[in-house]
Amino acid sequence: MQIRSLRQLTLVSFAIALIPLIALLWQSQSDLANIASTTAQDNTFFVAIVGASRNIDSDAIDIERLIRQHLIVRDDRLKLLIKERLRTFTLDLDNLCESLQQGVACSKLQRRTHRLANFAEIEQQVQLDAQLSEFRDYVAELRRAVGTVISQRIVEQQQMMASQRQKQVWSTAILALLSLVLIIKGSQLIAQPFEQLKKLIASIAQQNGELPPISNKGPIELLSIERDLHWLADRLQQLEHLRTALLRHASHELKTPLASIKEGCSLLNEQVVGELNQSQREVLCLLNASTDRLNTLVEQLLDYNLLLQQAEPVMVATNLAALIEACLQENALALNHNERRVDIRLDIESIVVDPDLLRRILDNLLSNAIAHGASDKTIFLHIYSSANYYVMDVANFGKPIALEDRERLFEPFSRGNTQRNDQVVGAGLGLSIVADCARLMQGRVSIVDHAIADVCFRVELPNKEKSTA
Template sequence: MFTGPRELRSVGKRIIWLSERPAWLESQRHQFLRHLSHELKTPLASMREGTELLADRVAGPLTPEQQEIVEILDSSSRNLQKLIEQLLDYNRKQADGPVAREAVDWWTVENVVAAHSLPARAKLMHTELTLQARRCLAEPALLISVMDNLYSNAVHYGAESGNIRIHSYRHGEQVRIDVANSGEPIPAAEKNMIFEPFYQGSHQRKGAVKGSGLGLSIARDCVRQMQGELSLVDAPAGQVCFRITLPSAPE
């Protein structure tokens, strides 16, 4: 109960603060992503230079296995550079509403799978591609970024010797793309939190590269920019499945 004008003024200030906070948080997020993208450019350039020196055999001859690893490093560093550029572009596009879309062939997902072949092979994981719907309406760079995030998560969080399934199919006027992996299910208490910025669940990534808690949040925003939706859906026991829903395109 309010006992006087002072309390009413205090409540009014609180309401104004709460109404302004979402816009402030959004601006802070964009500023952080912009700064993060710029800070990543210098170490990435050094990594690219080192990889090129190895590829040129400056440090000595390479075995076939080492050559394959260098090629994967080179490809991954180029992909990372593209992702950083896309992230900067994404921040610029956020204020512009939906992005321009075009018909995208889903076979481009093979490039994403190839980019993560080394960690998947190290965990003895098998990837199954079932692309019944071949095309959807999307912005190509954003879609590849989303798929890279989901597939990378499937590799790093998935079970040893497990399976990853990428399945695209039509559902009415939409295309659904399921990215599922065998592994420990996401706890029910965390399902509503995993798309929040910086949220890191109880299941941490394995390996040297740790998650930032931004990947799924950015992925969902990218899909929404393309007038679609990204969600965590129910899956058989022992599986985790994320679903992208986008408008279909003529086959």
């Protein structure tokens, strides 16, 4: 049967899980009906044989009394009464023996009863006493046989009840276990489409590129959601391509007019086209500052765009001292202008990383420390190994970063509240580039408290050598 909706799947699973419980209820009712029928039959049997046994005892007493009277009186009417009592006694005895199925006690009493039918021929008291004593003994033996039969039936009834109880326990355990299995299976059938949706959402979030195929079977509601998620993934991919293209073209196209503006400013500054007055020099200074700011923004856009296009890092052994030296030379002008000194501590000489990504991390963190750190203060750079990670701490003095702002600073186009030392308004991409570079190398970046500095950025990159050792 094809399940067409989530409601139908839930109802069918619930109905299937109820089947063992319904079977258990039906069996319980059947067992109770069987016990009730057996108990009713036994009660009827007990009432019948007890009543017959009492009648036989009463008839036996009457027969004995009448025969003794006949031995004294010798009356024909008494003789007829004795024969009627013997006939009634015989009928009751036959019925009781048929119910008891006790051959020995019944046959003895039946033979004794037939012999008592010749009571008229008994002349002596001694002979009569002997026959009546034997008759009483046989009646008592039959009474004991009745008690034995009743006891046996009670024992059989108790055994039957115990057997039914044991059967009910096992049936309950087996059917309850089967019902539990069916419930688990039904819950899996219900949860399976949601697992497919979770995988699809995870693939969209991770931007794996290839999404799981659309399912052919399942509830129509979830299939509709799955198709919508595929459409959403395609739309997000289109938007990502548009964003990448926009950044690429905008940053590239801005370079050409920016170069022309800088060249014009340089010509004016050198007074090639004529001498400038004081007002013109002030305007030129403003123009140069704006040009530098625009150049910084374009370079950050180019870095961010290049980072978006890099899919997989190339991990190689990288000499830290050489990489840091190249980075410091590039930032030497900014360091000298702000009278900064970099305190470098290298506990390890080389690490296995992507050198280009690590260089971007170091460039942006160093630029951030120069731009936002306190002037005339030392910048601390410490690289060491901890557990299965390489750790790089870049710390500086300045205004501490509030706890609620720390995570937000690593988002694209997000800027802090502190003012830059160079009076240039950044694009808010530097720290996001650091976070993306660390993520590409399966690492992470965070802001931590430092013992001797106000602000410390910590980059942790996995140590492939220790993790594979």
